[in-house]
Amino acid sequence: MKNKMKNKKGVSPVVATVLLISMVVILAMIVILWFTSFIGEAITKFDGQNVEIICKDITFDASYLGNILSVVNTGSVPIYGMKVKQTKGGEHSSVDAPSWPSKGLNPGKSYASSASYSSYDKITLIPVLVGESESGLKTFVCEEKQAGKEIII
16 A cells, blocks of 8 residues: 555645746736736826826917918917818818928917818817827827817818
8 A cells, every 4th residue: 555655646735836826926917917908008298297188288279261271379288290180071081280390389389281171061170299108209189179179161
């Protein structure tokens, strides 16, 4: 009977404990990586303020007359870019504003460019900001209802 017990091999308690702990650590890492994919990276501007909050502070005047799109930044936030949402009937599409200044539109500055939007019912100008994130500078398109300006054509 003693011979049979000596021939049987098994995992020692130390090895079993190490395997169990390593499996738990690996599972915890998988869950953490999975969970962080749901949380977007924060983009900040002006001493760590979230760029979504800054979008509320954007003010600008815009007009479209004689195929000339004009924008004046009347606020205190530089506007990095501008999305133009073109609407005709129930359909819409978005494009970048043509010839937008490469360094953005600083407060008090103006922009004018020839553009043909006369075939559309209306256009909506939506500002784009640039902010800092952990991976460097990133652009952020503000929400239309927060900072968008509608122009009926």
